[in-house]
Amino acid sequence: MDEKTIVCRCEEVTLGTIKDTVQHYNCSPREVKLRTRAGMGYCGGRTCRNVINQVVEEINKKPITDEVQLSYRSPVRPVTLGVLGGVTHDNEG
Numbered sequence: 707m708d709e710k711t712i713v714c715r716c717e718e719v720t721l722g723t724i725k726d727t728v729q730h731y732n733c734s735p736r737e738v739k740l741r742t743r744a745g746m747g748y749c750g751g752r753t754c755r756n757v758i759n760q761v762v763e764e765i766n767k768k769p770i771t772d773e774v775q776l777s778y779r780s781p782v783r784p785v786t787l788g789v790l791g792g793v794t795h796d797n798e799g
């Protein structure tokens with residue numbers, strides 16, 4: 707991968723941006739997320755989390771502890787109030 711490789715497809719964050727952020731701020735994966743939005747996208751970090759963790763580990767040269775790993779989020783999907791209320795198309799009208 708080169709510096710222009712997109713690591714977080716949802717937020718279009720490159721490997722170079724993540725590396726620069728970790729080197730400049732000496733930060734954890736969670737801080738990378740807050741500073742770059744990598745991991746905050748539609749997939750909830752499922753696609754990019756492992757790469758971000760790996761980059762942070764490699765640059766900081768120490769394993770990531772549980773409290774600074776990226777948290778898991780549910781994927782975002784729009785749901786209507788009718789669906790939440792149990793309304794189906796048959797009894798809407």
Ligand code: FES
Nearest residue numbers: 714715716747751
């Ligand atoms: S790829 Fe990073 S949040 Fe989806």
